[in-house]
Amino acid sequence: MAYILQQLLTHSAGRFPEKTAVWARGRSISYRELEEQSNQLAHLLKTCGVKKGDRVGLFFPKSVESIISMFAVMKAGGVYVPLDPQVPVDRIGYIISNCGIKMLITQDEKRRALDAATRESLERCVVIDHARESGNGTGVIPWSALSEYPVSHPPVVTLTETDLAYILYTSGSTGRPKGVMLSHQNALTFVEWCAAKFQITHEDHLSNHAPLHFDLSVFDIYNAIEAGATVHLVTEDIALFPTTLAKFIETHQISVWYSVPSALVLLLLHADLKAEKLPHLRTILFAGEVFPMKYLKQLAEQLPGVELDNLYGPTETNVCTYYRVDRERLGSMEKLPIGIACENTEVFAVNDQDEIVSTPGETGELYVRGPAVTYGYWADVEKTKKMVVPNRFQKNFTENIYRTGDLVTLAEDGNYYFVGRRDSMIKSRGYRIELGEIESALLSHPAVREAAAIAVPDEVVGNRIKAVVVAHSEKSIKASELQQHCGTRIPRYMIPELIEFRETLPKTSTGKVDRVQLSRESVPVAV
Amino acid sequence: MTTANETTIKDQVRQFIREELAAAKGIATFTDSESLTESGIIDSLGIFRLVTFLEENFGVRVGDEEISADNLQSVDKIEALVISKSKKK
Numbered sequence: 001m002a003y004i005l006q007q008l009l010t011h012s013a014g015r016f017p018e019k020t021a022v023w024a025r026g027r028s029i030s031y032r033e034l035e036e037q038s039n040q041l042a043h044l045l046k047t048c049g050v051k052k053g054d055r056v057g058l059f060f061p062k063s064v065e066s067i068i069s070m071f072a073v074m075k076a077g078g079v080y081v082p083l084d085p086q087v088p089v090d091r092i093g094y095i096i097s098n099c100g101i102k103m104l105i106t107q108d109e110k111r112r113a114l115d116a117a118t119r120e121s122l123e124r125c126v127v128i129d130h131a132r133e134s135g136n137g138t139g140v141i142p143w144s145a146l147s148e149y150p151v152s153h154p155p156v157v158t159l160t161e162t163d164l165a166y167i168l169y170t171s172g173s174t175g176r177p178k179g180v181m182l183s184h185q186n187a188l189t190f191v192e193w194c195a196a197k198f199q200i201t202h203e204d205h206l207s208n209h210a211p212l213h214f215d216l217s218v219f220d221i222y223n224a225i226e227a228g229a230t231v232h233l234v235t236e237d238i239a240l241f242p243t244t245l246a247k248f249i250e251t252h253q254i255s256v257w258y259s260v261p262s263a264l265v266l267l268l269l270h271a272d273l274k275a276e277k278l279p280h281l282r283t284i285l286f287a288g289e290v291f292p293m294k295y296l297k298q299l300a301e302q303l304p305g306v307e308l309d310n311l312y313g314p315t316e317t318n319v320c321t322y323y324r325v326d327r328e329r330l331g332s333m334e335k336l337p338i339g340i341a342c343e344n345t346e347v348f349a350v351n352d353q354d355e356i357v358s359t360p361g362e363t364g365e366l367y368v369r370g371p372a373v374t375y376g377y378w379a380d381v382e383k384t385k386k387m388v389v390p391n392r393f394q395k396n397f398t399e400n401i402y403r404t405g406d407l408v409t410l411a412e413d414g415n416y417y418f419v420g421r422r423d424s425m426i427k428s429r430g431y432r433i434e435l436g437e438i439e440s441a442l443l444s445h446p447a448v449r450e451a452a453a454i455a456v457p458d459e460v461v462g463n464r465i466k467a468v469v470v471a472h473s474e475k476s477i478k479a480s481e482l483q484q485h486c487g488t489r490i491p492r493y494m495i496p497e498l499i500e501f502r503e504t505l506p507k508t509s510t511g512k513v514d515r516v517q518l519s520r521e522s523v524p525v526a527v
Numbered sequence: 528m529t530t531a532n533e534t535t536i537k538d539q540v541r542q543f544i545r546e547e548l549a550a551a552k553g554i555a556t557f558t559d560s561e562s563l564t565e566s567g568i569i570d571s572l573g574i575f576r577l578v579t580f581l582e583e584n585f586g587v588r589v590g591d592e593e594i595s596a597d598n599l600q601s602v603d604k605i606e607a608l609v610i611s612k613s614k615k616k
Contacts, residue, residue: 236565240564
């Protein structure tokens with residue numbers, strides 16, 4: 001039994017050395033090559049000073065090298081931090097500084113795009129596309145340097161399952177992203193549950209649709225590697241084009257698919273999804289947002305032999321509940337449940353009287369308990385204390401539980417249903433977005449006096465973002481200028497699609513911006 | 528098709544992408560050959576807004592199977608698609 005993630009690879013490399021482990025951008029790599037190259041990179045990282053617990057950033061579009069790097073960082077005893085290659089350099093700079101990243105694995109162009117202060121804060125960079133001959137900047141190491149290191153074994157490091165494996169940054173309400181710390185045990189609790197529940201075998205072909213900084217990727221990568229299966233990375237040139245994506249599923253003989261529902265909705269709407277063209281596809285998992293019932297029913301009809309599972313859980317717990325779609329019941333269902341707790345995980349809802357909900361129909365905030373729960377947020381004790389709290393419902397020993405902020409209702413049959421959020425976090429395309437983070441990006445523009453970000457419900461992507469802005473009277477500003485300003489501070493999926501200017505914002509009796517009123521006044525954004 | 532028309536197609540495509548897609552992503556500049564999907568200018572919904580624009584503006588019909596990176600990934604490729612479609616009309 002593995003207790004650290006890299007053992008999954010070493011084990012499968014022993015069983016299936018010549019099998020393809022990863023496919024990406026027309027290239028593939030065998031289990032033996034993945035094991036050997038991650039050993040080499042681990043030695044290189046260690047030689048460059050990476051010590052146990054050090055954070056190493058991965059900042060390049062996903063590729064075979066991404067997977068080599070993830071394993072190499074862990075083999076060196078480090079903690080990998082996948083950085084979204086599309087987010088503004090300001091935000092990357094913040095994460096690199098917040099997380100204390102001194103070593104970055106990146107591309108030449110990406111490294112050059114970083115601001116000078118961030119570049120100087122990095123001690124070393126491994127550049128995946130850098131030719132040795134083209135000359136090195138200070139601390140720049142070409143990928144080709146791997147060849148100088150041993151292939152047969154990783155460096156000696158002492159790790160336990162309680163050590164950190166990776167940190168995933170998500171949107172933070174105070175205007176800056178926060179790093180969710182995940183241990184080897186956190187990840188393996190989920191991976192082992194999936195392996196048993198979805199019966200992944202070495203004959204499977206898994207897709208990887210989600211970006212690597214998104215926790216859906218954990219299933220794709222580690223469950224494929226655990227089983228000796230092949231994971232096929234879906235890049236933008238495939239993901240954004242439904243017909244191309246459908247063909248990809250067909251030609252790569254994908255058997256297990258996992259993505260946000262909006263990716264599946266776009267496939268339904270714009271690609272000719274036919275069961276007879278996808279004979280290998282046996283399981284579709286989806287998570288990250290609510291699947292619109294209309295489309296789920298359509299998907300179930302078009303792919304009659306495919307098992308459909310709704311997985312639910314914030315990054316802080318990866319997945320904590322699941323619901324296997326029952327086709328018999330689906331026709332009469334109005335809403336899809338988030339289901340019941342995964343094995344080795346306990347969930348319960350807590351009502352306003354601070355009691356555990358036990359009566360069907362009652363609503364409360366969902367709490368999660370078990371080995372999948374995060375330690376908290378990197379370098380943010382205050383935020384951690386708010387969300388990862390001592391379990392006051394059992395007195396025998398000390399342990400922490402995670403409060404999700406999600407309001408759920410317990411149903412008669414024991415399933416939980418998601419009903420909303422306690423705060424102003426929303427989901428769009430499965431991404432967690434704190435409206436406060438958008439507002440602080442808007443307010444950082446000198447011409448903006450007040451700003452409110454609101455979510456406009458959308459059938460395909462869950463929510464679209466609109467902002468209502470009050471400008472300082474003496475300054476005039478255009479929506480596109482504000483969007484460009486936001487583009488320097490927050491990721492693209494968070495930038496308001498529509499910006500409306502007003503003289504004032506509606507306020508509640510307590511003087512807060514009345515989001516409810518604003519939402520009511522907002523018609524859906526035109527496509 | 529004259530050179531003047533081709534310039535017009537490219538200008539219109541560029542203008543649409545700049546004003547309708549890139550601006551909302553906070554991006555001010557892009558080149559004609561750059562991958563609009565990799566830079567994040569075009570997202571999964573932007574693709575369909577672009578196709579609607581091409582259909583309405585140039586009177587061409589773009590089938591679902593033609594919505595691919597080969598046809599739509601850059602300004603240059605979009606222009607080539609519109610020109611080849613216009614010739615077939």
